[in-house]
Amino acid sequence: MPSDRHARGLAILQQINPKSADALFAELAAICPDLSRFVTEFAYGDIYARPGLNLAQRELVTLSALAALGNATPQLKSHIVGALNAGCTRQEIIELMLQISVYAGFPAAINGMLAAKEVFAMLDQAS
Amino acid sequence: MPSDRHARGLAILQQINPKSADALFAELAAICPDLSRFVTEFAYGDIYARPGLNLAQRELVTLSALAALGNATPQLKSHIVGALNAGCTRQEIIELMLQISVYAGFPAAINGMLAAKEVFAMLDQAS
Amino acid sequence: MPSDRHARGLAILQQINPKSADALFAELAAICPDLSRFVTEFAYGDIYARPGLNLAQRELVTLSALAALGNATPQLKSHIVGALNAGCTRQEIIELMLQISVYAGFPAAINGMLAAKEVFAMLDQAS
Amino acid sequence: MPSDRHARGLAILQQINPKSADALFAELAAICPDLSRFVTEFAYGDIYARPGLNLAQRELVTLSALAALGNATPQLKSHIVGALNAGCTRQEIIELMLQISVYAGFPAAINGMLAAKEVFAMLDQAS
């Protein structure tokens, strides 16, 4: 792991979902590149880079929080890709969405499940 | 696994956090025992009992949803016990709470961390 | 119905839960009496006073919103009293909390149910 | 009422909003048919089928929770149809959305009202 926070964050983004990060950073470039830097340095360089949970577990945490909150569909979709890249299976993601019904209700579970379906279909088409 | 939903749910509750389930069911007995039955049959008998994610992964999902939503402290605490019983380590729970700061902000992460601290201290005193 | 918004709001508060409104207004007196006035005039004088839903239906709406949001326990409890005063039965309130499990998850349903239990017990002791 | 949970759930869905349920179940078929089954068996077969609140009251509860949470527009719209089918009037739904402004703020009320407007227009066109 690079010792520099920025390099470390970029290395992890590279493993998880570089296309989605690049697209986000391109969108933010004209309004607030510092937000891209904070995502890279804090979210990925400081937090995702820590030992204690592996990347697949971290993506389970992320998907569960986003599906339960239900207020950030673009991020939910990009972390479904990230979870697959980190080694989670489609079946695990489907199970996770089912379980969200217990804690955040069926609409959150259904909307999370349909987001997963859309992402899986997009990946199948791309391959 | 018992084939009956109710028996299956009780068997899983027995593994995860029987004391907390008993206390909740005792509290609900005088107002709505059917809610206890739905928790047992649907949440545990139908959902937790499924293959696809193991119990430790399911508790990661649960803790992440509850810490992000931040609206159910008693359930968050009882699932911190459940996560430990399902094989999660204290360090994994601490990492999970740290990561919640990225998706639900620092107050949610801090309140989840302090809930974990309180549960760990209670368990240390009990042992 | 009084034609004046303030008088109309007070008349409805008198029907629903005057003790709880008095307690709230006493608490707010020293910091922001205008907030009490807006509650009386807008929430009760403008909204609750409207035709189209009767008071019992309005309290179902209120309890459902508060139980689903799960972020305002004191208001949830005082509207459980209000719902009973508006003609809802205890059984209807229990059913409502059960149904919240479908839309906001079991922790919200359980915490709403236990709030109802506490209010019912308090009323039984007072009588 | 059928004694079997699945048949009972389907019978109630048939009364409330069969077109929307069919569309959802068709969407879920390729990713997680079990989620459709849980919606049918738990949400409708176990909860909606209970006595204590009639279907129109249950739809008031549902619309209030969904409008307050504000995180599930497709479900909000499909339950506006369901509420009408269960015997609620358009005027009652409009009043409900107005009252949500008191508990969840004006943006939630406005977005719920515009969802109702869209559903009413769609129904008018279809008839």
Add this chain to the structure above:
Amino acid sequence: MPSDRHARGLAILQQINPKSADALFAELAAICPDLSRFVTEFAYGDIYARPGLNLAQRELVTLSALAALGNATPQLKSHIVGALNAGCTRQEIIELMLQISVYAGFPAAINGMLAAKEVFAMLDQAS
């Protein structure tokens, strides 16, 4: 300031974002003109009209609440215009969105920032 609540509300809407209010009121006219009236009279005539915070500060409050809740994108966008009209700078709005990351997480901050970007671009094109 007009002493009448309705006139006072309209006068403030005129300063903040008359085009967006007109569009909303036109949309609501056919379903619930009373909601437009309550927005004008309560939100603007009663609250925004008060001394104690100037309009620019009030828009900071509004944008912060809406970006943190993350459940009302149309209102968020229309208050970004309102904040600029009330004297906030683009840089202040960008800083506000950055700070939301601390209290509501990065997805809320990113979605608020991209809403700001879209509004700024729309204003640049219109001018």
Add this chain to the structure above:
Amino acid sequence: MPSDRHARGLAILQQINPKSADALFAELAAICPDLSRFVTEFAYGDIYARPGLNLAQRELVTLSALAALGNATPQLKSHIVGALNAGCTRQEIIELMLQISVYAGFPAAINGMLAAKEVFAMLDQAS
């Protein structure tokens, strides 16, 4: 301003609410000192330290987000102290809570107002 993120964060915490930060960091010391470090370095060293909004404006943003979310009372109270230390007046904080009623509903506004009342009383007693 110190160029080092950690020193810069501590310098700002010193201005805003050192007692509350010390208490939090003491509580976190035994479970996750890294969370204290991330609060200091990211929230205060990176974000609060930026130009573009002054500290009083930043505390308005923070209080508005926390009062609207309604899920973090301890942090809300400690930022009411912080807002006063950053130069906000009690009247501004009261106005802010009133305005939250428009965007997050009356219960959120009432609970925020009562939190402010409690903090003001505590400060009056301490002086």
